Amino acid sequence: KDYKIIIMPFLTFITEETSKYLQDYVNGGGLLIGSARCGMIGNKGWYNHQVPCHNLGEVFGIKVMEVSSKGDYKITFRNRNYDGYWHKEKLDIRDESVRILARFYDDTPAVTINNYGNGAALYFATQAEAGYVEKRSFLLGEVIEEVTREKGIYPRITLDYVNRENREIDVHSLKYGNKEQLIITNYTSPDRRNNFFLKGKKQVRIHIREDISN
Numbered sequence: 001k002d003y004k005i006i007i008m009p010f011l012t013f014i015t016e017e018t019s020k021y022l023q024d025y026v027n028g029g030g031l032l033i034g035s036a037r038c039g040m041i042g043n044k045g046w047y048n049h050q051v052p053c054h055n056l057g058e059v060f061g062i063k064v065m066e067v068s069s070k071g072d073y074k075i076t077f078r079n080r081n082y083d084g085y086w087h088k089e090k091l092d093i094r095d096e097s098v099r100i101l102a103r104f105y106d107d108t109p110a111v112t113i114n115n116y117g118n119g120a121a122l123y124f125a126t127q128a129e130a131g132y133v134e135k136r137s138f139l140l141g142e143v144i145e146e147v148t149r150e151k152g153i154y155p156r157i158t159l160d161y162v163n164r165e166n167r168e169i170d171v172h173s174l175k176y177g178n179k180e181q182l183i184i185t186n187y188t189s190p191d192r193r194n195n196f197f198l199k200g201k202k203q204v205r206i207h208i209r210e211d212i213s214n
Contacts, residue, residue, distance in 0.1 A: 088125065171185075
């Protein structure tokens with residue numbers, strides 16, 4: 001309940017107890033984000049018969065019927081094409097409240113969102129997080145940005161700097177009581193430094209929202 005969003009990237013092992021906690025979390029107003037093969041492994045290391053597993057099928061409002069892997073899976077979101085990665089799941093929509101946000105090249109659902117209780121569950125039928133790392137596919141970030149704006153969820157800290165290509169500069173906030181520390185990390189690759197920095201320096205503007213609790 002202390003978090004507005006919980007993201008489960010390629011979380012293959014989820015116990016039934018954990019699924020109930022996650023169900024309560026969404027029902028209470030949280031936004032849960034899952035990806036392909038969500039909870040596919042059971043307690044003994046065997047495959048579950050249902051994916052997403054346990055109560056999460058109801059929460060996401062879907063059931064995975066088939067899965068393929070290692071293909072070239074193009075996904076269309078807001079009339080733009082993106083790369084999927086590794087898995088492509090065939091989803092059966094189980095709840096009439098489920099909205100399809102993006103589709104695979106064969107017109108089957110690739111990204112869905114289900115309003116559940118006071119919250120919502122967003123599902124990617126591919127490894128969108130790995131797609132960003134391996135193929136620089138921005139599907140994950142752009143879908144999350146649209147959904148969070150729709151739900152009135154905004155990041156507390158944002159960065160603004162020029163000549164941006166990827167995530168060269170990153171910032172994290174550590175809070176303890178009434179104290180807070182910002183950690184800023186430079187991920188700029190050596191081949192980008194000459195045209196990224198100006199005389200070895202970079203102006204980075206940090207915007208902090210004070211009107212949200214988390």
